[in-house]
Amino acid sequence: MxxxxxxxxxxxxxxxxxxxxxxxxxxxxxxxxxxxxxxxxxxxxxxxxxxxxxxxxxxxxxxxxxxxxxxxGGAPMPEPTVDPVAEAVRALEAEFREIYNGRMRDTPLVNRSLSIEAIGFREWEGMLVGVLVTQWFMNIFLLPKPGTRWDGLRAGEKEVLAFPSGEYEFIHNSRDGIGGYKACSLFSPMNEFASHMKAAEVARAVAAQLFDPKLAEPEEDKGTPLSPPKAEPEAAAPSKLPDLRREPSPTRRGLLFGDPRGLGAAEGDAPEAPKGAAGPVGPEPAGAIPASAVPASSPGGAAE
The missing domain is CATH 2.20.28.10 (Rubrerythrin, domain 2)
Known part of the structure; x- marks a missing residue:
């Protein structure tokens, strides 16, 4: 009522x-x-x-x-409260909806069962951190703190940033509507997500696990900062899921970049590790990305 x-x-x-x-x-x-x-x-x-x-x-x-x-008479009308984080998130979503409607809608790269949604954005060390889901990619996004701008960023430049779960490589870019931003690719294209609900579930898990220190590598094991594996020039055959009965150790790359349940290669298998891949970090931490939500393969996508 x-x-x-x-x-x-x-x-x-x-x-x-x-x-x-x-x-x-x-x-x-x-x-x-x-x-x-x-x-x-x-x-x-x-x-x-x-x-x-x-x-x-x-x-x-x-x-x-x-x-x-x-x-x-009476008390003065209170000024409407504006959440600056929510305003920044709305502007980000609006910018990429414009890109979708103007450039991407009719391309074969898009998954029309998905929609554009900014998920899990929060303030952290002077910037906004979250995950953006679109019909053609899922990226970790960094935006400047409300009231500031990153107008000095040069498109295409790379930057390694440390989070509680480890170091990640971001690519700089900018758009007229939102100014400068930084993006780390998780998935592209998005055709293997059956529904937006599944994609959003993965995005929420990534946004949380980014700040999970249990996923960080020991200091002596640190190597190249994580970035999505680059696609080979020729299409590779779909990789098999590991035999879950062997209970291999989860990897930080798997947890954040979409390998089901964060699992790496099964024990006894010895594929060549992607450059800069993280090693095992022990038993699977609580809150890992649900296997049902993650597609069987996870090609890395370039930031828009």
């Missing part, structure tokens, strides 16, 4: 109506002053307009309470 709506008063939100607000009928302009009350209905002085009986009507013309609007 919704509360009463007062036309012309605080955008119709009765909860923001101060107790001493004077109201006037928009039919006959008769005023209700809380300091005076209403003698015709035996309403005592000091009764707020919101406290009037449900069947109260204008003493002059009989208009219902809904036809009254703010006359003046």
């Amino acid at each position: 919704t509360g009463p709506r007062f036309e012309g008063s605080y955008l119709g939100d009765a909860s923001k109506l101060p107790p001493d607000a004077a109201m006037e009928c928009k039919i006959c302009w008769n005023a209700y002053e809380p300091s005076l009350g209403d003698e015709t209905r035996q309403i005592p002085p000091g009764a707020a307009f919101l406290a009037l009986p449900e069947d109260w009507t204008c003493p002059e013309c009989g208009a219902p309470k809904e036809q009254f609007m703010v006359k003046g």
